[in-house]
Amino acid sequence: MAYRYRSPLTRADVTPKHMYVNRRQLMAGSTAMLGAGLIGGRAAAQEALEPNSLEEITTYNNFYEFGTGKTDPASYAHMLTTEPWSIEIDGMVDNPGTWSMADVMEGMTVEERIYRLRCVEAWSMVVPWNGFELADLLTRVGVQEGARYVAFETLMRPEEMPGQQRAILDWPYREGLRLDEAMHPLTLLATGLYGDPLPNQNGAPIRLVVPWKYGFKSIKSIVRISLVEEMPEATWNMQNPREYGFYSNVNPNVDHPRWSQATERRIGGGLFSGREPTLMFNGYEDEVASLYEGMDLSVYY
Template sequence: MAHRWKNDLSAADVTPQQMFLNRRQIMAGALGLGAFGAAGAAKAQDDLQPNTWEEITSYNNYYEFGTGKDDPAKNAHALDLTDWVIEVDGLVDNPGTYTVADLTSGLTEEERIYRFRCVEAWAMVIPWNGFELADILSAVGVQAGATHVAFETAVQPDNMPGVRRGVLDFPYREGLRLDEAMHPLTMMATGIYGEPMPKQNGAPIRLVVPWKYGFKSIKSIVRITLTDKQPYATWNAINAREYGFYSNVNPEVDHPRWSQATERLIGGGLFAARQDTLMFNGYDEVASLYDGMDLRANY
């Protein structure tokens, strides 16, 4: 398996959820649990079919709603999306407060359904729908001095148990270099499987950077800032030894507490074997962004 899905797909390219569910049921019935061992699991993983809606929406990291993988699905229903706006400021020609509709006006979301592979310590294949971040940044007008883009997540203490418990230094913040942000693989996602973004997955709009580890893809964005310096990033600030600013998927750089050379695909079944992690998560087209950089030092 030499590469991951790219962003040249349309809605017709994405396996419908029910068809995918039926396919998995047929495979399970034909093979039987005993026959579906490591070889069968590896083959299924290599197929890179999208994960089901249930898998995508029930196994999440969203610390504002709790630190357990199932906490966001239990608690995110309280997220208040009423009158959602995004503040755009910093080195832009048109700073201001925008609705999601304002930022995506004129962009044809239905033609931009991307099937990306997302990795943390685990991996999923998620059919996001949304827009290239570059389209939005171009619309607000990036000024010449800008080198980075900073993002900030909503903070709603009354609705977010993790915020009340102070499990992190909220608001959650992340950032990208400008050339990373402008790359056509970097997107602002507003839905999954053609449906509006579930709250536990980052409604109403979130970042998706498929060649980086999942915590870089910040959820429920309320602020975008163009800046001339590397921005604050929550996990990098808390523990820089474990979470570098770049956080590119790199099997040659171990997390201090575990190897990142292999990964586990969610939905692969009880007997799913771990598989090799690919550099940049298999998105080789971003490698030129890091020409000349020591990717062990700049992890």
């Protein structure tokens, strides 16, 4: 029997396009905008946030396949060919195979959601993504009983991704989620931002967005999705398990070994802008805390 996560959240709980397009008007009103995660009324008590500019979102990135500098992806990602593109879907699924982007997108309802992307280096930005729930795709391919995790893999093409020509990481980049995390309605496969196709430096043509986790969990330029029984390899966890746990949930109470995670700096706030407190689960505590009930999050970090 296929597994399907059930949640009280619906698509109506996530900010639609017309709300962020008219965000200044909304912020001025008594129902003001929705908070750090910007999810319906559930985050209304949090400070309203406005999405970062397109320039900020597309010029300050972590995408080591193009280099370790924050501006390297914007400088070199034009080399990446994204058409045609296919994704291998395999493992414990009823309908394995190689799926073109047209196959993946067929029948999917593309929504627009404003999520805060928070990186482990303690900086954040707010991004209006276009995409669809990962759960919709997994349900379509048919998750088999016994599958407990979803594994992801990034494209390996060093002739177009110059960072892969160096042994910075164990290429290709890999990530994974527990199945209930993957099926959660907040977990997105993004195909665009600000209503346009996803730029190469942001993970074109399709990437994962898991808004309550640190940004490196949201793997870019996906070419393989596998349903598996055992916890899959995750690149940064393999690289340095002391610093990067498999779960990588945003938790201000667990410091990175080399810096505090208690505060963050908003990209675009200016050189002298103050830091702000990091919110548990990046502001999505009401929505996702139940996934980790009974777990010691200082051990399973």
